[in-house]
Amino acid sequence: MLVKKNQNQFIFWITASCLIFTLAVILFTPFTVSYAATTQSDIISNLDTVAAQTPLQKADLLQTVGKIIKIFLDVLGIIFLCIVLYAGYLYMTSGGDPEKTKTAKAWIINAVIGLIIIFLSYSIVAFVFNALKENIGEGTYNITSTIPKGLGYNLSGSSFGEILSGHSPYPEQAEVPRNTMIVVTFKLPIDPTSFIDLTAPDVTTGTTIGYDVCPDALAKCKTGDCPETASVCGPVDKNAFKTYRCDKMAGWPTTTPLKSPSDCVDATIADPANINDVVPGFVMITQDRRTVVFNPFGNGKTTDDYLGSSEENVSYIVHLVGPPPAGAGIRKLEPVGTSVFSVPTSGLSGYSWRFTTGTFVDLTPPKVTLTIPKDQVGIDTDAIDGSLCDPEKDFNCPIAKVFRNQIVVANFNEPVLPLFSTDQTGCVANNTSNEAQLLIADGTKATGCAGTSHVPGNWITGINQYRTIQFLSTMECEGVTENSCGEKVFCLPADKDLNGLLKAAKITAEIAEIGTGIVDLAGNSLDGSGDGKADGQPADDFEWSFGVGHAIDLAPPAIQELLPRNNAQSVDKSVPIKVIFNKDLDAASVDTQIFLSGAGFANWFDPNIEAVDVDPVTQLPIPSMNIVNMSHGPFTEVNEGEEGPLYMPVIKAQLRDMRQNCFTPSRNVVPAENSAYELTSPTAIPESTATDCNDIGDKEYGKSCCPNVLTHKPTLDPLGGECAEPWGAEE
Template structure:
């Protein structure tokens, strides 16, 4: 019996030591654990097929099982002590042993329950991360998770829209513009009101098409029943059938106070194949605030690529024009094909010409991007392929190129508003219909400096100008016969790879070492482990050699930063179950990203870090549309990381672009 008492004492001592050690570990590491947010290294499970359970939940389950086993053992000893006490039959020694067992087990159970309470408190601290404020979404919680079910369509189905989600101070005379990532069945969003068999065409004279019932806009406080009637809009459609422009015939809002508006696209919006654009969720909506004033300020050009220079540019350079505000996409984008005879390929509001003889125009495609602030031009002349298999288009080599951005004809009775003609606008206008104030020609002066001549006019001078040519913007640059084939690299990513405890509104940026084709940023994907993603879209910002943001045409851009504008990152509700998974976000930049010379970005290359490149980019392993990142070229030997922090299953090798 003494041996049995010794065994119980030994069990209690060892249990106490284990509990003390466990509590010490938890208390020492709890501060660092509680400061960590959500990134526990499980974000790659989607690629590997491994379990995606949070390691903290696994630890919690192990500890609970451990305490459960201890409790079962303690209860067993207690039952044994009680049995011995009941069957002692006056045997003093047996009775004393039974009392000792019951006493020790009472102490042991108290220790176990106290330790369990303390450990549970620490575990709750580990499992409930820092809450940085409300998400701003009004969708009720689903399974303990506050989500916006339709927000993720911005970034997946919808490329961009204007006004932006949550935008403030929007002028009363604004247009509503929506650009989809895929071809849309035009008849699902537009009524052919003029019965000519064309959707979104411009006939002039007020006989334009109207929106269908799938498009609704209404003061938010009034609800859908207060939606504006279709006959209060003209609707226009881009040539590529992806951008829809809704132009109100009346001013929005009030002159007395700001007005909140909601735009809703219903489940009647269809993709070109007739399927629902928004799947099972069935709709997309967003809100913005209209101010008390109309916009009567002309747009201007903020920067260009390439700038005038005495040096020649490689002929595979794209032409990029950045405006100081969003411009109407139909006025600033389209196709031009020399002598095609096709009216859909006769866009000349912006044009490029060989600056010699009759100045023949150069065929190509003007695309609008960057939240309608940037136009990028590629010629129709194929001149090769980049290592990712994408076609490269080139300007004429060893030529001087003249680029012109036209201002639109102004309505003399409503300056600076532009006239709408049978061809919509004959120059570039902003989202309120104000014609471009180009300001003249950008050129190199005698001191080898870039200047704008005759100089940007004031608003009063612009409104009084009789010579429309002075409001166009033009410049010249030289091309060479060679191609730039240097691939762009990432220099900085923000937040850093595997960063933790990120603010819900933290900026998400990717800085490149070269000027980039901003339109390619639409290929960036923001992934998450949650069922519902947040809304996101992209911007591109150029910087000069001094690191200053390029905001004047006289500045020369040397690099570009991709900025991913997003809704608030998801955060776990304080009342959510303890085993609710935290949100993990990881941006994915594929090889479809291009620099201004149309060179593709290798997702496996990050400047100043271990490179995991695809061998020597040979034909057998080059990146292409079917293998957009190093994840698609599997290899069991690897080290280092891909450019966005994802493990790279490739052997690092020298890279010769």
């Protein structure tokens, strides 16, 4: 009987755990909806209508079922405690009877086995939920754009950081030049035709913008003729990309109280009633279909053509339109006809933000502040930077040369328009007209290249608040299976000097031709010579050279310092969020792999590389590529003495360094002595926390380390605590 009883108990625990796991898998396995988008939107709209008539509240399905499972686990924990108490009672009252003692021990053993199964079930379910949440959240764009109150008016926030990787002007930016263009970058490709008025004429007539305003360097996107592999242009669709003055909004007070054009505070944001109040212009969409540039002043160059006023500041709203109806507004590239934004629960659909123009026009050309590698690094022994291998430490490094898997970077002192020609994988003749180029100095051709001496690869653009462009080779490294990301590694040509070229734009009738060279958001061509003037190409082309060796760096980056520190309390809301790494970072991955979440936080966030140095000669800001600074919308106001909400910056493992290696969260290093930020206490890093984690070899990516006091591994596990030695070490 005892054996049968024990078997029944064991079966009970197994069954309970399997039920939890099965429930999670059945409810949350991803599936594809084959119905038309209009049907899905109608269903959601009808459900929302019915829900509005009930006292029930909408809730996230993952969270709801998670709460149910948590309650079930709590009940099982109580049952476990009761079983242990009962077994203890049997043992204490056995009076030395061997049979009763055996029965009590059997109860305890089975209870412990059941508890272990419960813990394993919880771990599996948590893993499945996290995987599904990541898969459903970012990959599909189906993130509802919440509408927090903001600074006294309703603007959408959470889409910036979840759906968008950046835009300029940024939210609430003031003193924006009147001749600015508006740039928006999405995290995944979008349908270019959703931004373009396909009914527009070929030639501009009166106030009707035609295709003739598009730059000659860009292809025109028309119905049935929108080139898939080129950057494209067309008149803006004012029903999808709306830019308008605050005082043109529907319901704007025209009498008492009189409001100025820069005053949106206390006003409910609403699109203009008259479509003619939406700013006209043309849009340009990049080759990768992720970045959209809106030129609101056409190719005009007089003050009457620009935004705002020369006499007073003027605030503008930019509204990227979403459904309803389904398929309206901005759409994904795939699946065709699917809206980028989800149906909102209230307020404007899609995403919107505000900026304010000043009274001035920007006529200052952009300049290059930094290249990585720097000019002559790996060629001249006096030129040194962090891209060089160390002959005393690194394998295959007889002399100091640039690592082969180095990402090439150019940084500017202000935002510039994204590159409209980014692909040089084919090494073809038209690559010579690209705005940015990387070539083999001696004129030889890379493997697979028959046309030119260009290095096969792609330029990555629209990153780090549009101040940075990067080049990544598409040539696979020989003799390397994978990096810490578990992916292939791509290399520059070995033992070659390379030449980088950033072209200034062609200038015709005092106007820089977009698509022919580097141009800032105000349309000023690159000042490559540094003389303060935009002379156009070739006088203002910027060139530099560096030497590549044989060494390949496979060590992943690690955190040196967190500000505020993990578990910090009573943090002032004005304190910046910063993360300092031990290696320079890939700015493109910073844009896409760092997030900010928090209790009740539904505002915008924007992680970028921080500029903390100034060039002593040019006085231009130089970015510190190992420091991430996270800009964000306002945190929740908390009265003195009250407990504020918890905020959690999240750094994903796909964050990469400048040599394509993925961040490994379990690796941490003690902050460098020359850290850019002073520690608050000289005893902030006790010697006991300096574990042997610093000595992890390049191949030991999976070894977990005990974090030091500055870099605790973020965890929601209340049982987690500090350790005296690396996690996973044998007892």
